[in-house]
Amino acid sequence: YGDYNQKIDYVFKVVLIGDSAVGKTQLLARFARNEFSVDSKATIGVEFQTKTLVLDQKTVKAQIWDTAGQERYRAVTSAYYRGAVGAMLVYDMTKRQSFDHMARWLEELRGHADKNIVIMLIGNKCDLGSLRAVPTEDAQEFAQRENLFFMETSALEATNVETAFLMILREIYRIMS
Ligand code: GDP
Numbered sequence: 001y002g003d004y005n006q007k008i009d010y011v012f013k014v015v016l017i018g019d020s021a022v023g024k025t026q027l028l029a030r031f032a033r034n035e036f037s038v039d040s041k042a043t044i045g046v047e048f049q050t051k052t053l054v055l056d057q058k059t060v061k062a063q064i065w066d067t068a069g070q071e072r073y074r075a076v077t078s079a080y081y082r083g084a085v086g087a088m089l090v091y092d093m094t095k096r097q098s099f100d101h102m103a104r105w106l107e108e109l110r111g112h113a114d115k116n117i118v119i120m121l122i123g124n125k126c127d128l129g130s131l132r133a134v135p136t137e138d139a140q141e142f143a144q145r146e147n148l149f150f151m152e153t154s155a156l157e158a159t160n161v162e163t164a165f166l167m168i169l170r171e172i173y174r175i176m177s
Contacts, residue, residue, distance in 0.1 A: 009058040012172050013048075013083050014165075015065045015113075017105050018090035019098040020072045023124040026155035027090065028066050031165045036156055053166075055173050062169055081112035085176070086120070086168045091139075093123040093152065094131040099139065106146060116175060120149040120168045127154040 016024040029035045032049035048065040065084070070076050081087075087109055091098040102121065109119065121143045123134060136152065143150035149167060153160040 006052065006059060008052070008061045010173070010176065011061045011063055012085050012169060012176075013063045013065065014086035014088065014168060014172075015080060015084045016088050016090060017067065017071070017076065017109060018088075018122075019092070019095075019101055020069070022090045022092040022095070022098050023155050024088075024090050025066055025068075027088070027122070027124060027153065027161060028064050030155045030158055030161045032064065034158070036158075051165075053169070055170060056177070058173070058177070060169060060173060062165070064165075076108070078112050081109065084113050084117060086118045086172050087113065088120050088122050088164070088168065089148070090122045090124055091134065092125050093134045093139075094125055094128050096133040099123070099134045102142065106148075118149070118168055118171045118175065119146075120151065120164060121146075122164060123150075123152040124155060126152045126159055127157045 016028060018024060026036055028049055032051045047068060048063050050061055050063050052059060052061045065080065067076055089102055089105055091102055121139060123139050139150055151160050151164040153164055155161060
C-alpha cells in the first residue's frame with residue numbers, strides 16, 4: 001500500500017553492520033521488498049530503505065540502513081550510526097570468522113551510537129545448515145553476556161527475517177513510547 005497522506009508517528013533508524021558478504025543487503029531486501037537477488041551487487045550504493053508498519057495503532061516508519069559495501073574498507077563512518085535507535089549485528093553462520101568479529105563490531109557500535117540503542121545479533125544463512133560453523137549455543141551465550149536479542153535467519157528462504165525486524169522494532173517502540 002502507498003505511503004501517501006499517511007501520518008507517521010515515529011521514524012526509527014536501524015543500522016545493519018557486520019562483515020562483508022554475511023547477507024546484510026539481502027536481509028534488507030527481504031524485509032523491505034520481500035525480494036532476494038543472487039547477484040547482490042545490483043544494490044550497492046543504496047543507503048537505506050524504509051518500511052511503514054503499524055505498531056500498537058501508531059504508524060512507524062522503519063528506516064533501515066545498509067553499509068552499501070563501506071565495511072570492506074573499514075570505513076563505516078560515524079554519520080552511519082548517527083541517530084540510530086536500533087542495530088542488527090549480522091554474521092554468517094557458515095563463516096566462523098564473521099561471528100568472531102562480532103565483538104569488534106559491537107565495540108565500534110557502542111563507541112559511536114546512543115547508549116540506549118537496541119541491538120540484535122543475527123546469525124544469517126540458516127538455510128545452509130549442513131555448513132554451519134557457529135553453534136546456536138555460542139551465539140546465544142554471546143548475546144546473553146552482551147545483553148543482545150538474538151535470532152537465526154535466512155534471507156534466502158525468508159526464515160525469521162520479518163520476525164527479527166519486528167522484534168527489534170517492537171522493543172524500540174516500547175522504549176520510545
Ligand atoms: P552483505 O555484503 O553483507 O550485504 O551481503 P549480501 O547481502 O550482498 O550477500 C552476500 C552473499 O550471500 C550473496 O551471494 C547472497 O546471495 C548470499 N546470501 C545472503 N543471504 C543469504 C542467505 O540467507 N542464505 C544463503 N544461502 N545465501 C545468502
